[in-house]
Amino acid sequence: MRSRSRNTYLLGGLWIGMLFFFTIILLNTAQAMDHSKMINCDAHHGTCTQKIKGTDIIFDISPKPVKAMTDLKFTITLTGKQGVSEPFIDLGMPGMKMGPNRVLLKSKEKGVYSGTGIIVRCPSGKRIWKATVTIPDMGSAEFIFDVIY
Amino acid sequence: MSSIETLYLTFLTTGFIVGFGHCIGMCGPIVVSFSLNLKTKGVMVPNLLYHAGRITTYALLGGVMGATGAFTRVTTGIGTLQKGAMIFAGLIIILMGLGMSGWIPLGRIFGDYCRPSGIIARSFRKLSGIQSTLAFLPLGLVLGLLPCGPVYTAMIAAAGLGMETQSTFNAVLAGMGLMTVFGIGTVPSLLMVARLSGMGWLRSRNLIYKIGSILMIGVGIYFLIKGFQY
Numbered sequence: 001m002r003s004r005s006r007n008t009y010l011l012g013g014l015w016i017g018m019l020f021f022f023t024i025i026l027l028n029t030a031q032a033m034d035h036s037k038m039i040n041c042d043a044h045h046g047t048c049t050q051k052i053k054g055t056d057i058i059f060d061i062s063p064k065p066v067k068a069m070t071d072l073k074f075t076i077t078l079t080g081k082q083g084v085s086e087p088f089i090d091l092g093m094p095g096m097k098m099g100p101n102r103v104l105l106k107s108k109e110k111g112v113y114s115g116t117g118i119i120v121r122c123p124s125g126k127r128i129w130k131a132t133v134t135i136p137d138m139g140s141a142e143f144i145f146d147v148i149y
Numbered sequence: 150m151s152s153i154e155t156l157y158l159t160f161l162t163t164g165f166i167v168g169f170g171h172c173i174g175m176c177g178p179i180v181v182s183f184s185l186n187l188k189t190k191g192v193m194v195p196n197l198l199y200h201a202g203r204i205t206t207y208a209l210l211g212g213v214m215g216a217t218g219a220f221t222r223v224t225t226g227i228g229t230l231q232k233g234a235m236i237f238a239g240l241i242i243i244l245m246g247l248g249m250s251g252w253i254p255l256g257r258i259f260g261d262y263c264r265p266s267g268i269i270a271r272s273f274r275k276l277s278g279i280q281s282t283l284a285f286l287p288l289g290l291v292l293g294l295l296p297c298g299p300v301y302t303a304m305i306a307a308a309g310l311g312m313e314t315q316s317t318f319n320a321v322l323a324g325m326g327l328m329t330v331f332g333i334g335t336v337p338s339l340l341m342v343a344r345l346s347g348m349g350w351l352r353s354r355n356l357i358y359k360i361g362s363i364l365m366i367g368v369g370i371y372f373l374i375k376g377f378q379y
Contacts, residue, residue: 069301071221097170099163099302099331118220120301123175123235123375 035094035128036146043145047077050133050141055080057133059143067148068121074103075114076133083135087113090132093122094144121149153323156310157330160303164334167299172335173342175297178368179238180339181346182245183285185361195285196343202289204332207300208325210293214304215311215324223308224301227294232379234294239372241288246365293332296379303331 041048044065047058058077066072076087089103103117119129127146134140183199184192213223307324314320 069221069224093298097163097167097299099167099299099306100159101302101305118301118305120298120305121296122298123296123379125375125378 035126035144038094038144039128039146041143041145043143043147048143048145050143052135052139052141053081055082055135055138057135057141059131059133059141061131061145065148066119066145068119068127069149071116071118073114074105074117074131075108075112076105078111078113078135081138082111084137087133087135089115089117090134091117091119092130092132093126094128094130096122096126098122119147125149153310153326156306157327160306160327160331161334163299163303164331165337166334168335168338171297171299173338176292176295176335176339177342178242178365178372179292180343181361182242182365182368184343184346185245185249185365192343192346193340195282196340198282198285199289199292200332200336200339202286202291203293204289204329204336206290206293207303207328207332210300210304211307211324211326211328212321213324214307214328215314215320215322216317218308218312218320220301220305220308224304231294231296232376234291235296235372235376235379238292238295239369239374239376241369242372243366243369246362246369249365250359250362300331303328 041059043059043061047060049056049058051057056077056079058079060075060077062073062075063070074089076089078087086105086107088105091101091103092098098120101117101120103115105113105115107113127149129145129147131143131145132140133143180196180199183195210223210227214220217223307327310323310327311320314323
């Protein structure tokens with residue numbers, strides 16, 4: 001009798017555990033879908049623009065289409081007020097820690113900065129990436145886009 | 150503190166942070182599978198050996214990155230190996246799951262206490278030469294090749310260090326050091342997972358073993374699919 005009730009508790013616990021497990025999977029899937037709604041830049045087909053304190057930040061990646069695990073050229077063009085030093089880009093995935101991956105940009109001409117970086121491939125299959133462009137002393141802008149694996 | 154020391158500290162911290170997020174999700178199932186397989190033994194020594202193997206592979210990759218300074222060229226070169234490692238991990242987890250369930254005569258694959266009784270288990274042991282806890286070291290060496298986003302990021306940093314360093318020898322050492330500290334940073338989270346899944350009360354329940362083995366087979370199939378898609 002006692003062993004029967006112990007088994008009932010055990011089974012109950014297991015079902016709760018499995019429910020928890022599948023809820024996490026569902027939440028992860030939902031989160032991944034939400035991330036696709038965050039896309040604000042079509043990096044495959046052209047440049048993307050955002051504004052910080054009256055300055056347009058034009059973001060570009062080449063070659064196109066944008067592929068992971070290849071050398072990519074990142075270009076930032078600033079129209080209007082310039083930062084106190086060169087801008088830089090931090091690459092990451094929304095909602096997932098991928099480690100520090102910073103692209104340092106060098107000035108090519110007035111207001112145009114470029115540098116080389118790599119977007120790595122996530123084996124989970126998630127393809128949405130975020131480039132946080134920081135203009136020192138002015139602020140930062142996030143460009144969210146998908147890449148090809 | 151020099152820039153290289155700062156970078157080491159950054160990647161040690163990165164390893165620690167991604168360990169508790171990314172690694173638990175990606176490598177956690179492998180560690181859980183190992184721990185559940187070690188029915189009567191402590192989980193710490195085999196797990197530490199597994200991590201030592203994994204970190205050694207990271208260090209070697211870091212050395213190559215430092216020497217060449219070419220991330221994309223090296224990753225293209227080892228792409229097939231990484232795909233193979235993912236498929237291998239999937240197969241190992243499925244085999245462990247099947248062995249643990251007792252549904253087919255595999256026996257527990259990495260348990261020293263268990264003499265192989267089934268034909269497949271005997272063949273598997275003969276093929277792999279796995280006889281002891283030491284088997285976790287080569288396993289870590291192979292599975293250290295598993296494709297992983299944060300590992301790639303550390304490899305990019307190692308390649309960057311290589312380009313900044315004048316002598317090739319120093320570049321190799323710098324790359325190896327960076328990947329080693331990153332790997333060390335990931336260990337606490339995975340050891341915690343191993344410790345939790347290796348707890349005696351959990352391992353003594355046959356029903357949990359059965360459910361655990363089903364989950365392991367599911368995770369193994371997931372790794373196989375992802376491996377073939379990679």
